[in-house]
Amino acid sequence: MSLASLLPVFALMTSLLAAVIIFTLPERSFRLRTLVNLGAAVIKLVLVGVMIWGIVQGRAYEVAFTMVPGVRFVLRADALSMLFAGLSALLWLLTTIYAVGYLEGSPNRSRFFGFFSLSVASTMGIALAGNLFTFFLFYEMLTLSTYPLVVHRGTPKALRAGRSYIIYTLCGGAVLLLAIAWLHGLVGDLSFRPGGYFAEVEDALRGPLSLIFVLLVAGLGVKAALVPLHGWLPQAMVAPAPVSALLHAVAVVKAGAFGIVRVVLEIYGLDAASDLGLLAGLAGVAAFTIIYGSARALYQVDLKRLLAFSTVSQVSYIILGLCLFGPVGVAGGLVHLVHQGIMKITLFFCAGNYAETLGVHRIDELDGAGERMPATSVAFTLGAFGMIGVPPLAGFTTKWIMGTGALAVGMDWVVVVLVVSSLLNAAYFLPILHRIWFGERQAAWPQERRWGRLETSAWLLWPALITAVLLILAGLLANLPVSPLSWVELIVAREVAL
């Protein structure tokens, strides 16, 4: 086993090690903790970069061993895993910077950053997992390591939200385990592979396989916040902003969506899944979730709750893309995995900035925020327009590709869903933007803090600005070979166009 093939393990270990070190650090050693945090995040980003480079060259990285006979532990870096791993490694670095600024001076930071690193490790594991069993291990580890983050503040409200979160996700996990075990009993241990396993399904297996698919999607759909399994997500908004950013943009919801991607593309295969009539059903659920999430967002008064419902809606774009029976649709869905991540993390960073700097949590308190915090507000505006799908931002690329993909296979109704969803997005984001830029400040800010020359702490500001720039570039330069879209096209060429 060469050193290079161990790269996935190293990528995983950086955060695990960081977690262990941070747990043992005393609360007051701010510098060392920050150094370990950022150091691990940078090293991980480099490792992922090296793996991406290798995969472009056609190399593969895999580590596997048998745990018990018939059950193998597989870590593998392929094009698809790098999509998710790359996204999390990049956004993790930014979120860590943000979290350092956000939590400065608050209690229990060692605990927080320890679990924070553990969740990174879990997400890496989910990205790199080479079969369903390994995937499940890290999926559950993610649940357990994010729970302490959700309840971090320790308020009754946070504890309630945490309880709801843990019940939802553990039940989802149980269903997922059941489905995996059943599938294992039926066909044995299945490593993920492009094209899946069920190109030709025996008649006897059709029933069980369909049922297993429903269970798998139900188990994964809890984290992906498919309606009606989304109830935990808006409640989990009580968590600190960096945690929300992480839950929404990268880790938890994406873990669910990524799992569904793996199951559809690499266990069942697109053809088999549509053959069994499963994709049509899933498309319906995803479409409903998209509209429902947006419609609920319209009625929110709390900024973070609004963003939560927006997440419910946007994550289902990924799943809807998968259900479009063709390479273009799949590309649209997969690229949204990255695009939604960048856009949503920007919005959450900004919401956090408003809360930390001005004490603003409610939408109707935002009047005139643009004048007080112009940089944050520009980033927020870009994120919002991205979500609406205005070119040249990342959201437009997604929408355009999914739209053409849907029309190519005759699913014209998807365009209607996209248009309605964009209208709803405009309906809840544009009034906020009006308040920010054109609202007139009547009263003092609820709880204003000053940071010298900058509008807010540099730790909080820069991550938001960087992701805002990224969300422009991802759309504006979508045709360049380094864009997320190009990477997704590489994946699709390997996965779907067989």
Next chain:
Amino acid sequence: MFESASFVLFAVTLPFASLLLALRSGLQRAYCYSLPVLPLPALMIALLSDPGWLLSLPGLLHGGLWGMDDLRRAFLLLTAMLWLAAGVFALGYMKGYLKADNLRRFCVFWALTLAGNLGLTIAEDIASFYGFFALMTFAAYGLVVHEGTGEANRAGRVYLVMAVGGEMAILAGLLMAAQLAGSDLLADLPATIAGAEQRGLIMLLLLAGFGVKAGLPLLHFWLPLAHPVAPTPASAVLSGAMIKAGLLGWLVTLPFGEVSLPGWGDLLVIVGAVGSLGGAVLGLRQQQPKTVLAYSSISQMGFITMMVGAALASADVAVTLFAVMALFALHHGLAKGSLFLATAMTLPRSRIGQWLMWLLVALPGLSLAGLPFTSGAVAKLAMKEVLKPDHFAFAAAPYLPALMSAGAVATMLLVWRFLWLQRAVGKIGRNPVAMWVGWGLSLAGSLILFWYLPWHGAVPEKTWPTAITGEAWSLIWPILMATLMAAVAPRSVRQR
């Protein structure tokens, strides 16, 4: 030199680069003074480069392609000239009329709207065209609501709702057409739409989507609200240049010259007639000079809609009509821009000065009505030349001359109404120099420079002065008739 890749990129990115000046409040004055500079490179491209250049930007969006043909040249000319004149005007206007604490915001939205408006005229690929169009749409909101009054906010809301609806219709239409064409270029859309199974739906989506900008009847509600409440220089570009973006959207996407669609022709001629006459009727009932001008824009766009209908109805006339429409757009944009800017000018003290001033205010209006030896006369005659009923075979064609004459009378009536109202609110006082220069630029553009601009392209060639002299009576009688009506019917026209 002016069509070189680096210069075109410079012209397009300059308004974006100007946003850097917004970073520090200390640069506020510099930012204000940069506004007139922003459209200059684009104006040079329009004036000095030969049409036909293309600039390929493979990394941009889904593969960018920018370029300029004769049609786009006319639109680029209009857009850049008007933004230039309005930009100069804005320098003075900001000092005199806008609150100092919001100036930075005004400059930012000005630059962004300008960037979108200029960019969309040279975009030849779908994604960048739609992108620039959306940028213009959303940034213009900032100009509409700038004053922050209840009226402005209401107008802004109506604008935004209709604009977003329009954007979605455009998106759906473009998506369908692009998918069928299998191409990301605008140039491939007309032929594809012409042969598409869902031609009707695609055309409806695009007509309605761009129609919101162009002020098509029933899609126009935002226009008389939003154009007048914006600060005056912004009103000028909204009503002069941005309204034409909707027209350009039609011209570059709909299946002109590919297939003759008499049904659509009839429909659009009727819609255009409703717009041109209905807009005038509603405009006569208004109390604000700027609102009258906004309705006049709707009315004038009605004329263009009739031409669009005629072009859709007969494939072989489409090319000539394109040139005429471009000419008409150029003429109307310059004249309307000048009229809007005039609303903020105060009158000099001396009697002769006042008379001279009124003459200059009125001239672009008379040009709209087709006064001989103005740009309007050229536009009218060119239009008349092409819209002869025997060129066409669709049902509404025989009514075109009558509709045009009625429209000319209506146009002149609106001009009288505008002048009357403007006289009532006209104040005596001094104007900042920049406002004089800006207004003067727009006047010169409309009355003098127009003759030297390269719009001749595919317009039927003739010696215009001779042609105008020959047709003088047909041009003058609608003006005389409207003047007579305005004089003998003061109750209904003046005092309501």
